[in-house]
Amino acid sequence: MQPKANELRFMTKNDGCVHVHPSSVNYTVRHYDSPYLVYHEKVKTSRIFIRDCSMVSVYPLVLFGGDLYQPTIVCVSQVAELVKELRWELDQLLEDKIRNPSMDLCTCPRGSRIIRMIQMKQKTNPESFQ
Incomplete structure (x- = not known):
């Protein structure tokens, strides 16, 4: 069973648990082929949200991720x-x-x-x- 959009969360190094913002095109995505997302912006309202995010596979992270x-x-x-x-x-x-x-x-x-x-x-x- 896939999680609901408001239940899906990701972890960041500095902020811990974050959620995809409801205005994001990825808000309704329930499954990602990779556990990694890159994002442009974080906002904090009722909780910490990421916007402008994209799933990224492990290879680009390994090759270009510092x-x-x-x-x-x-x-x-x-x-x-x-x-x-x-x-x-x-x-x-x-x-x-x-x-x-x-x-x-x-x-x-x-x-x-x-x-x-x-x-x-x-x-x-x-x-x-x-």
């Missing part, structure tokens, strides 16, 4: 090292692109290699990160 100190993200050490290297390579690639906006990420060797790795990872089992 330092990973969350103890709930657990994976095999070899996978963790590969992800760490991929993040570093991706950061370097993005810095190169910022310095050289005309660079074609799909045709440069580093870019095409990283894109292939990300595409390959998308096809694998997302349960490798829990």
